[in-house]
Amino acid sequence: MKDKAQFVPKIEGNEISSFKTTWSAPSNIALVKYWGKKELQIPCNPSVSFTLDQCRTTTSVQFKSRTAHDHASLVVQYDGKPAPSFEPKVKTFIDRIRPYSPYLEDYDLQIDTVNSFPHSSGIASSASAMAALAAAIMDLEKQIYPSLTAEDQIKKCSFLARLGSGSAARSVEGPLVLWGEHTATPDSSDLFGVRWTKAADVFQTYRDTILLVDKGQKEVSSTVGHNLMHNHPFAENRFAQAKAHYQDLLAILENGDMNGFTDLVEREALSLHAMMLTSSPSYILMHPNTIQIIQKVRNFRKTTGLHLTFTLDAGANVHLLYPEHEAEQIGQFIESDLRQYCQDNELISDRVGTGLKKT
Numbered sequence: 001m002k003d004k005a006q007f008v009p010k011i012e013g014n015e016i017s018s019f020k021t022t023w024s025a026p027s028n029i030a031l032v033k034y035w036g037k038k039e040l041q042i043p044c045n046p047s048v049s050f051t052l053d054q055c056r057t058t059t060s061v062q063f064k065s066r067t068a069h070d071h072a073s074l075v076v077q078y079d080g081k082p083a084p085s086f087e088p089k090v091k092t093f094i095d096r097i098r099p100y101s102p103y104l105e106d107y108d109l110q111i112d113t114v115n116s117f118p119h120s121s122g123i124a125s126s127a128s129a130m131a132a133l134a135a136a137i138m139d140l141e142k143q144i145y146p147s148l149t150a151e152d153q154i155k156k157c158s159f160l161a162r163l164g165s166g167s168a169a170r171s172v173e174g175p176l177v178l179w180g181e182h183t184a185t186p187d188s189s190d191l192f193g194v195r196w197t198k199a200a201d202v203f204q205t206y207r208d209t210i211l212l213v214d215k216g217q218k219e220v221s222s223t224v225g226h227n228l229m230h231n232h233p234f235a236e237n238r239f240a241q242a243k244a245h246y247q248d249l250l251a252i253l254e255n256g257d258m259n260g261f262t263d264l265v266e267r268e269a270l271s272l273h274a275m276m277l278t279s280s281p282s283y284i285l286m287h288p289n290t291i292q293i294i295q296k297v298r299n300f301r302k303t304t305g306l307h308l309t310f311t312l313d314a315g316a317n318v319h320l321l322y323p324e325h326e327a328e329q330i331g332q333f334i335e336s337d338l339r340q341y342c343q344d345n346e347l348i349s350d351r352v353g354t355g356l357k358k359t
Helices: 084-097 102-106 125-144 150-164 166-170 201-205 222-227 235-255 258-277 288-304 324-341
Strands: 018-032 047-065 074-078 107-115 176-179 207-211 309-312 318-322 347-351
Touching: 018 125, 018 166, 018 235, 018 258, 018 309, 047 125, 047 166, 047 207, 047 235, 074 084, 084 107, 084 125, 084 150, 102 107, 102 125, 107 125, 125 150, 125 166, 150 166, 166 176, 201 324, 207 324, 235 258, 258 309, 288 309, 288 318, 288 324, 318 324, 324 347
Parallel strands: 074 107
Antiparallel strands: 018 047, 047 107, 047 176, 047 347, 207 318, 207 347, 309 318
16 A cells, blocks of 8 residues: 555645635546445455546535634535535545645635536445545645645545545546556555556547436445445455456456457446345345346347447446447437436436546
């Protein structure tokens, strides 16, 4: 593991009395899944993800030098309305990152956040939310420490975001991000995500259509799901499988092997759900419509030879991944055969993206 001390400011900074900034961060979809973690969001296996473009959290933070009260105050709003239910998680995050961002003790924070997609429905809303909040905090740090380089700012942003939500480490850059140490990638780290640039051109413009089978809150939170890997009878085999898939997928991406991509990514998705099916307590996260979609995708691929791939997070919704040059025919199939399985016929058309944006 790389040294955490590198993220602690070591010089005297400027005094900033008030600062407001707004950042937009994307969700991401893991291709090799991270499932199971150690203390402080350290993954039990490395992961690889596509960064998305349209599924975003936009967060504005007003930092004001605090006055006489003993503790810095925190107010969280969602789309301009009070969101007290979000405050405990944000407070835990702020407390967790304070050793690395000690200047936060000097500020009251007012946070206003909004998603472009349904939160808590299995589209990694915690990842985009924590990445956007971490980006705002790092923008303040840049004001306090102007010598901070852009590279170090991005790296620390991923490091901080991870402490709020593990997969948030992968929502800072794009289009492909590695997170978790592996001997095949010496620059990889358990502490932050690393942008990976060796993929063939075809994978740099992949589309992702998200079929919203269930727009409600997912049955089991990611935290609970990860904890189910403790003492899971298949945990060690799963971690070994993920490590092997990580190395295999990087070769597939570099070689532009779309058939190999489909095979590995779909097995990864089903392995994740197999862990939930065989945990104690066990969960069935796929819905009947999820199964219908998977079967239709496989039949379509068999009859057309097109490279339509499904993947799943810890929920019922289906991510359909496919190359941009096949988007017209695949899009017609989605409209004619798959949209009907979505709640309220709703889906999200997305594509791979490049990460954070300051707005």
